Amino acid sequence: xxxxxxxxxxVLLLDKPAGYSSTQALARAKRFLGAAKAGHTGTLxxxxxxxxxxxxxxxxxxxxxxxxxxxxxxxxxxLGVETATGDPEGEVTxxxxxxxxxxxxxxxxxxxxxxxxxxxxxxxxxxxxxxxLYEYARAGxxxxxxxxxxxxxxxxxxFVRGAELGIAVTCSKGTYVRxxxxxxxxxxxxxxxxxxxxxxxVGPFRLDDAVGLERLERxxxxxxxxxxPPEALVAGLPRHEAPEGDAERFLHGQPIAGNGAxxxxxxxxxxxxxxxLGVGLAQAGGRIAPLRLVASGNGPGCP
Numbered sequence: 001x002x003x004x005x006x007x008x009x010x011v012l013l014l015d016k017p018a019g020y021s022s023t024q025a026l027a028r029a030k031r032f033l034g035a036a037k038a039g040h041t042g043t044l045x046x047x048x049x050x051x052x053x054x055x056x057x058x059x060x061x062x063x064x065x066x067x068x069x070x071x072x073x074x075x076x077x078x079l080g081v082e083t084a085t086g087d088p089e090g091e092v093t094x095x096x097x098x099x100x101x102x103x104x105x106x107x108x109x110x111x112x113x114x115x116x117x118x119x120x121x122x123x124x125x126x127x128x129x130x131x132x133l134y135e136y137a138r139a140g141x142x143x144x145x146x147x148x149x150x151x152x153x154x155x156x157x158x159f160v161r162g163a164e165l166g167i168a169v170t171c172s173k174g175t176y177v178r179x180x181x182x183x184x185x186x187x188x189x190x191x192x193x194x195x196x197x198x199x200x201x202v203g204p205f206r207l208d209d210a211v212g213l214e215r216l217e218r219x220x221x222x223x224x225x226x227x228x229p230p231e232a233l234v235a236g237l238p239r240h241e242a243p244e245g246d247a248e249r250f251l252h253g254q255p256i257a258g259n260g261a262x263x264x265x266x267x268x269x270x271x272x273x274x275x276x277l278g279v280g281l282a283q284a285g286g287r288i289a290p291l292r293l294v295a296s297g298n299g300p301g302c303p
Contacts (some may be wrong), residue, residue: 008033008034008035008036008037008038008056008057008224008227009056009057009058009059009227009229009230010055010056010057010059010227010228010229010230011053011054011055011056011059011227011228011229011230011232011233012029012033012053012054012055012056012211012216012223012227012228013051013053013054013205013207013209013210013211013228014029014051014052014053014054014210014211014212014213014216015049015050015051015052015207015210015211015212016044016048016049016050016051016052016213017049017212017213018046018047018048018049019046019047020046020213021043021045021046022040022042022043022044022052023040023043025040025052025054025213026038026039026040026052026054028213028216028217029054029213029216030054030056032213032216032217032220033056033216033220033223033224034220035056035057036057037056037057037060038054038055038056038057038060039054039055039060039063040052040053040054040055040063041053041054041055041063041066041067041202042066042067042071042173042202044197044199045087045089045178045197046089047087047088047089047196047197048197048198048199049197049198049199050073050074050197050198050199050200050207050210051199051200051201051202051205051206051207051210052199052210053066053202053205055230055233056227057230058230058294058295059229059230059233061230061278061292061293061294062230062233062234062279062292063233065203065233065234065236065237066202066203066205066233067173068173069173069202069203069204070153070170070171070172070173070201070203071170071171071173071175071199071201071202071203072154072168072169072170072171072199072200072201072202073168073169073170073171073177073197073198073199073200074158074166074167074168074197074198074200075166075167075168075169075177075181075194075196075197075198076164076165076166076167076194076195076196076197077164077165077166077167077181077184077185077192077193077194077195078098078163078164078192078193078194078195079098079099079100079163079164079165079185079188079190079191079192080095080096080097080098080099080163080185080190080191080192081094081095081098081163081191081192081193082094082095082182082185082191082192082193083193085121085178086121086178086179086181086182086193086194087178087193087194087195087197088193088194088195088196090193094191096190096191097190098162098163098190099188099189099190100160102157102160104188105157105160105165105188106157108184108187108188109155109156109157109167109184110155111187112152112155112180112183112184112187113152113153113154113155114151114152115149115150115151116149116150116151116152117147117148117149117150118147118148118150118174118175118176118179118180118183119145119146119147119148119179120145120148120176120179121176121178121179121182148174149174150171150172150174150175151171151172151175152169152170152171152172152175152180153170153171153172154168154169154170155167155168155169155170156168164195165184165192167184168200170201177194177197178193178194178197181193181194182194203236204232204235204236211223229276230276230294231268231270231276234266234268234279235268237266237267237268237279238259238261238265238266238267238268239267239268239270240258240259240261240267240268240269240270240280240288241270241271241274242256242269242270242271242277243272244271244272247269247271247272247275247277250269250271250277250278250280250288250290250293251271251277251278251290251293253290253293254290255280255283255287255288255289255290256280256287256288257286257287257288258280258282258283258286258287258288259288260286261282261288262282263282263283263284264281264282265281265282266279266280266281266282266291267279267280267281267282267288269288276294277293277294278290278291278292278293278294279291279292
């Protein structure tokens with residue numbers, strides 16, 4: 001018998017294991033929690049592990065605020081080894097003597113800090129002419145890809161062990177760490193590929209607070225009660241607390257008096273007793289128009 005699906009609203013911080021795609025990990029978590037509606041907030045490759053925030057019910061309406069958030073990773077590069085995909089899943093295409101001078105490595109890493117453009121890898125899920133890039137790659141085709149603006153906020157060496165270079169990186173959305181690994185290898189003159197990747201942070205959320213699939217399977221009832229509320233996704237937005245009358249008007253799709261937020265800014269709206277109402281858009285004249293609303297009566301957790 002299929003598990004009964006229940007209303008379930010909130011955010012689960014999952015420590016994704018290796019061997020699962022983000023979609024597969026989400027499907028298992030959804031089944032364990034008996035949730036009716038769910039999504040994730042940015043994919044991790046199957047070989048990668050670490051923080052994958054999952055959203056359920058009303059929280060799915062606000063997932064984009066995490067998709068757009070900065071992310072942090074611990075990565076391990078295999079210096080002197082290039083693969084077709086830039087990661088452990090591809091065939092080795094070149095081998096060279098790995099770089100080992102730590103001072104030289106630090107100098108090269110420093111050159112990747114800041115805003116820059118990055119060409120997405122062929123083995124990615126981006127669409128070009130109606131097909132995903134990995135579909136072209138599997139067919140042996142190479143297509144032109146437009147570079148995308150990214151930012152590397154922090155990049156530091158963690159260790160050098162033989163041919164392995166450990167790095168810690170914090171970057172903007174849209175950054176491919178395996179492309180960064182390949183670019184670092186080229187700059188070092190030896191080539192490199194990504195051999196391990198663990199996501200340690202997404203926006204305000206940290207891996208230390210995440211739970212694994214095994215615990216989720218063992219303790220689904222306990223973990224339902226620990227879901228973060230949907231408003232955790234919009235903690236970085238300006239906040240406006242509306243009195244009862246304005247709160248009801250806002251929930252019925254009507255603009256209300258605002259709090260002086262700049263025109264065009266998104267604002268998190270709360271009603272009496274700090275009840276989360278949704279997200280609005282600040283307009284000229286100091287008013288806030290509804291953008292995304294929380295359904296009445298919803299709160300964190302699963303019945």
